[in-house]
Amino acid sequence: MNIRTFRIGGVHPEENKLTHEVATKVAALPKQAIFPLSQHIGAPTKPVVQKGDKVKVGTMIAEAGGFVSAPIFSSVSGTVFKIDTAIDATGYRKPVIIINVEGDEWEESIDRSTKLELVKDHPELTPEEIVSRIKNAGVVGMGGACFPTFIKLTPPPTAKAECVIINAVECEPYITADYRLMMEHADEILVGLELLMKGAKVTRGYIGIETNKPAAIELLTKKAAEKFTNSDYQVEVVPLAQRYPQGGEKQLVDAVIRRQVPAPPAIPVNVGAIVQNVGTAFAVYEAVMKNKPLFERYTTVTGKKLANPGNFLVRMGTPMKDLIDACGGMPEGDNKLLAGGPMMGKALTSVEVPICKGTNSVTILSGDDARRKEPQPCIRCAKCVGACPMGLEPYLLAKLSDVKNWERAEREDIVSCIECGSCQFTCPAHRPLLDNIRQGKATVMGIIRNRNAKK
Amino acid sequence: MYGVMIALLPALLVSFYYFGLGSVIVCLTSVAACVFFEWAINKFVLGNERNSILDGSAALTGLLLGFNLPSNLPIWIIIIGALFAIGVAKMSFGGLGCNIFNPALVGRAALLVAFPAQMTTWPKVGQLGAYVDVETGATPLALMKEAIKSGDASVLNQLPDATALLLGNHPDGAGALGEICALALLLGLAYMLWKKIITWHIPVSIIGTVFVFSGLLHLINPAYADPCTVILTGGLMLGAIFMATDYVTSPMTAKGQLIYGVAIGFLTVVIRNWGSYPEGMSFAILIMNAFTPLINTYIKPKRFGEVPAKQ
Numbered sequence: 001m002n003i004r005t006f007r008i009g010g011v012h013p014e015e016n017k018l019t020h021e022v023a024t025k026v027a028a029l030p031k032q033a034i035f036p037l038s039q040h041i042g043a044p045t046k047p048v049v050q051k052g053d054k055v056k057v058g059t060m061i062a063e064a065g066g067f068v069s070a071p072i073f074s075s076v077s078g079t080v081f082k083i084d085t086a087i088d089a090t091g092y093r094k095p096v097i098i099i100n101v102e103g104d105e106w107e108e109s110i111d112r113s114t115k116l117e118l119v120k121d122h123p124e125l126t127p128e129e130i131v132s133r134i135k136n137a138g139v140v141g142m143g144g145a146c147f148p149t150f151i152k153l154t155p156p157p158t159a160k161a162e163c164v165i166i167n168a169v170e171c172e173p174y175i176t177a178d179y180r181l182m183m184e185h186a187d188e189i190l191v192g193l194e195l196l197m198k199g200a201k202v203t204r205g206y207i208g209i210e211t212n213k214p215a216a217i218e219l220l221t222k223k224a225a226e227k228f229t230n231s232d233y234q235v236e237v238v239p240l241a242q243r244y245p246q247g248g249e250k251q252l253v254d255a256v257i258r259r260q261v262p263a264p265p266a267i268p269v270n271v272g273a274i275v276q277n278v279g280t281a282f283a284v285y286e287a288v289m290k291n292k293p294l295f296e297r298y299t300t301v302t303g304k305k306l307a308n309p310g311n312f313l314v315r316m317g318t319p320m321k322d323l324i325d326a327c328g329g330m331p332e333g334d335n336k337l338l339a340g341g342p343m344m345g346k347a348l349t350s351v352e353v354p355i356c357k358g359t360n361s362v363t364i365l366s367g368d369d370a371r372r373k374e375p376q377p378c379i380r381c382a383k384c385v386g387a388c389p390m391g392l393e394p395y396l397l398a399k400l401s402d403v404k405n406w407e408r409a410e411r412e413d414i415v416s417c418i419e420c421g422s423c424q425f426t427c428p429a430h431r432p433l434l435d436n437i438r439q440g441k442a443t444v445m446g447i448i449r450n451r452n453a454k455k
Numbered sequence: 456m457y458g459v460m461i462a463l464l465p466a467l468l469v470s471f472y473y474f475g476l477g478s479v480i481v482c483l484t485s486v487a488a489c490v491f492f493e494w495a496i497n498k499f500v501l502g503n504e505r506n507s508i509l510d511g512s513a514a515l516t517g518l519l520l521g522f523n524l525p526s527n528l529p530i531w532i533i534i535i536g537a538l539f540a541i542g543v544a545k546m547s548f549g550g551l552g553c554n555i556f557n558p559a560l561v562g563r564a565a566l567l568v569a570f571p572a573q574m575t576t577w578p579k580v581g582q583l584g585a586y587v588d589v590e591t592g593a594t595p596l597a598l599m600k601e602a603i604k605s606g607d608a609s610v611l612n613q614l615p616d617a618t619a620l621l622l623g624n625h626p627d628g629a630g631a632l633g634e635i636c637a638l639a640l641l642l643g644l645a646y647m648l649w650k651k652i653i654t655w656h657i658p659v660s661i662i663g664t665v666f667v668f669s670g671l672l673h674l675i676n677p678a679y680a681d682p683c684t685v686i687l688t689g690g691l692m693l694g695a696i697f698m699a700t701d702y703v704t705s706p707m708t709a710k711g712q713l714i715y716g717v718a719i720g721f722l723t724v725v726i727r728n729w730g731s732y733p734e735g736m737s738f739a740i741l742i743m744n745a746f747t748p749l750i751n752t753y754i755k756p757k758r759f760g761e762v763p764a765k766q
Contacts, residue, residue, distance in 0.1 A: 008757070008759050070479070250759065250760070252761075260759055260760045260761075261759075261760055262757065262760040262761075263759075266760070275651040315521065329588045374581050376510065376551075377507075377550065377551045377552035377553075378552050379552045379702045379703050380552065380702050380703050380705075380707060381511075381702040382702070382707040382708070385655075385707050385708060385756055386709075388756070389759065390758065391756045391757050391758040391761075392756070392758070393707060393708075393755070396707075396751075413692060413758060416759065416760075417756065
């Protein structure tokens with residue numbers, strides 16, 4: 001078997017996939033559900049409900065606020081309690097819609113059966129129809145970045161899509177939500193892939209999976225062969241050597257089809273690839289075939305000290321506290337709560353932060369794992385330069401950000417940083433490289449936007 | 456830091472074996488003096504709350520400085536060397552991570568200029584109980600220089616053979632206490648490569664360049680020693696493996712490290728053959744230390760996406 005991987009940098013963090021073989025449970029309904037108006041990259045949504053309105057499961061509660069945006073649907077039935085602000089994953093108070101849960105009544109338009117629908121039985125599904133259903137169902141990238149999916153499927157006229165790559169890498173430590181989804185819903189994911197290929201008008205598809213998930217590779221290889229042999233589509237399951245950050249979009253494209261996406265503003269479709277997370281493929285299946293908008297997702301709740309870590313099918317808006325309690329409650333002592341995994345996850349300031357479209361994991365680091373080590377002086381050992389998957393010089397970018405030399409930071413390609421944290425992970429002096437680079441990157445991107453706006 | 460010290464252990468033990476008491480005194484003095492100066496300057500001059508002596512960098516500088524000295528050097532001279540290494544080369548630039556030049560080499564270079572007589576007489580091996588008062592002799596490098604000056608290749612016949620150089624079993628004057636056994640230093644290299652403390656780029660490019668360049672000279676004129684002998688003598692192995700690879704003063708990218716290594720190898724051969732000192736390794740490294748910031752500015756890693764797409 002030819003095991004591929006990306007070509008520059010990378011690190012090998014400890015896996016800690018504690019919940020690999022824990023079957024997914026359906027999480028209990030919350031008493032109150034909280035929906036931040038901004039759950040995706042792009043313009044925040046605008047509420048279309050008011051205090052006191054009755055909603056059902058699947059009712060749209062906020063509409064897209066611009067072209068790059070995605071509507072939000074209620075995951076519960078009940079009454080709109082208020083439109084207010086609450087702390088979200090950024091740590092700031094942001095506008096939210098809060099709904100008091102009453103019963104569990106779904107919109108009639110949603111097909112709740114578990115029958116597997118096939119694309120060939122639905123001639124009405126033209127590419128345009130597929131993209132429109134995806135857009136209207138509020139589907140965004142489920143891997144964490146939350147970029148609206150329909151935009152990726154309709155590339156600018158300067159680029160031509162050649163293939164769809166399903167990102168089933170899950171290289172981030174601890175998280176197992178995508179793996180469980182593959183093991184439990186392989187057929188739906190493959191239909192989702194077919195819809196994505198049809199929507200993007202391509203016939204080639206790849207599913208990239210790291211070799212630490214042999215069961216998923218075997219299952220999907222078998223099912224894909226059954227489904228796509230003698231069809232119009234060529235689909236290949238690509239086993240990938242374990243290496244972080246293989247799940248990064250650009251790294252995955254490099255690993256699977258050996259093409260490197262140029263520096264920003266180029267995106268994967270500039271080299272012909274449309275990358276979608278496996279969770280997104282599943283959401284696309286449900287949105288197109290079951291008319292079910294995006295309001296629930298697979299989320300891993302994990303941590304070494306957690307009594308019963310597990311994988312959950314969660315209604316969005318559920319506060320993390322409910323899930324943590326379902327796993328045996330917050331462990332004793334010092335803990336760090338992360339939305340996402342330990343490499344890229346965001347540390348949270350509150351357990352009341354709700355599960356959103358992009359929350360693939362709730363990770364609790366305890367004791368020494370939760371603490372940062374004291375930074376030592378940089379001795380220019382160049383380990384960060386070797387680890388950077390984008391071929392950047394993290395020590396330099398961190399320094400330039402620290403001294404606010406934005407011109408030089410831009411020249412040194414700070415905006416190419418994918419914020420994977422490999423540099424900070426590998427730094428023997430425990431320097432907060434990524435913290436500095438993130439701030440620098442945000443500032444430089446702001447400067448570039450202003451400059452472009454003036455033109 | 457401690458990994459590098461472990462890698463230096465074989466060479467240290469070999470130096471005890473060949474030089475005995477002298478080696479022990481020189482190394483201990485050098486390490487103690489370096490650690491003391493680091494502590495004292497941090498506390499009394501810079502007023503740093505947190506003292507940096509536990510990170511091991513000062514002790515490592517001390518050990519490397521000791522490795523570069525003759526085993527019969529008086530204690531007071533060693534202390535002056537340590538003051539130059541830590542005080543001038545390191546702390547005056549801002550301490551760990553901020554220095555431009557390799558501290559241990561600055562210490563050695565300062566002593567070489569200030570005390571040329573003491574720094575160029577090298578004890579013969581095997582005088583285990585002696586310290587300052589020892590029998591000295593000419594090093595292989597001095598013989599090589601003589602051969603070039605006189606143009607008489609037969610002088611080279613007095614050189615020890617490659618096996619003796621590899622093991623450090625010199626019949627005549629040996630050299631600095633840490634550099635005499637190439638095998639022990641290569642063991643250290645193997646350890647550091649295995650532990651991923653350093654990459655192969657700098658040592659291989661230096662040794663390779665010296666081998667090729669001096670090999671060419673040897674082919675043109677046999678008064679230049681053969682390349683195997685050249686790479687096994689003097690401070691070449693010590694410099695290429697432990698001094699040039701110092702993180703702080705070497706370039707950050709693989710490409711930059713290759714440029715740096717090739718330049719050091721080239722300069723070493725030039726200084727050894729045509730300069731006024733028999734050994735050029737330390738000066739070559741110090742010269743290239745000065746170019747490291749320039750190399751870092753202009754030699755960039757290959758950015759993601761610049762590779763032409765392969766169909």
